[in-house]
Amino acid sequence: MKKVKLGILISGRGSNMQALMKACQNYGFPAEMACVISNNNKAAGLKVAEQAGMPTFVVENKPLDVDKIHEILVQHEVNLVCLAGFMRILKADFLNKWHGKVINVHPSLLPSFKGLNAQEQALKAGVKVTGCTVHYVTSEVDAGAIIAQAAVPVLPNDDIHSLSKRILSEEHKCYVEAVRLIAMLSRKLERP
Ligand code: GAR
Numbered sequence: 001m002k003k004v005k006l007g008i009l010i011s012g013r014g015s016n017m018q019a020l021m022k023a024c025q026n027y028g029f030p031a032e033m034a035c036v037i038s039n040n041n042k043a044a045g046l047k048v049a050e051q052a053g054m055p056t057f058v059v060e061n062k063p064l065d066v067d068k069i070h071e072i073l074v075q076h077e078v079n080l081v082c083l084a085g086f087m088r089i090l091k092a093d094f095l096n097k098w099h100g101k102v103i104n105v106h107p108s109l110l111p112s113f114k115g116l117n118a119q120e121q122a123l124k125a126g127v128k129v130t131g132c133t134v135h136y137v138t139s140e141v142d143a144g145a146i147i148a149q150a151a152v153p154v155l156p157n158d159d160i161h162s163l164s165k166r167i168l169s170e171e172h173k174c175y176v177e178a179v180r181l182i183a184m185l186s187r188k189l190e191r192p
Contacts, residue, residue, distance in 0.1 A: 105175045
């Protein structure tokens with residue numbers, strides 16, 4: 001069966017990208033990696049992707065060259081764009097072209113703690129449970145339809161590092177499951 005092709009957008013470490021890469025190495029996983037794009041030529045994740053033999057690209061950051069991103073994604077026949085720690089906002093005209101095909105992972109239980117430093121926001125708010133969300137990307141930041149979530153406890157002695165680490169390990173699982181779900185559903189909707 002045809003696999004769904006993923007285009008991954010990163011800005012930094014790329015651990016969510018790596019979780020997706022690892023899942024894609026499984027024969028039965030319904031998606032495959034097509035390319036990795038970064039707005040940051042120093043993103044650590046770029047090296048990891050290169051070493052794994054992935055086609056990697058750096059695009060102009062100021063202003064963000066969304067036309068180039070679009071071109072690379074089209075060239076690589078991408079079906080689903082996965083933002084994985086991509087720290088730039090994508091313009092509405094790009095999102096219109098890729099409507100329903102861009103997803104993101106965010107380190108909170110949306111709609112709580114949108115935007116930057118979600119883990120710190122959770123600590124400051126004193127919540128006892130936070131988590132992560134995989135959601136569709138729309139022009140309203142962190143507000144698109146929710147695909148998957150996982151809850152994570154906030155422990156009494158947590159600091160930003162311990163909490164972020166606990167959330168991140170759930171992000172990796174949640175992102176893989178969300179991609180599996182979308183890829184399997186989209187294949188089911190294909191005509192025979
Ligand atoms: C992750 O925690 C991700 O949820 C967050 O950046 C980190 C990237 O880590 N993204 C956002 O906050 C987006 N609003 P990674 O580069 O190791 O995947």
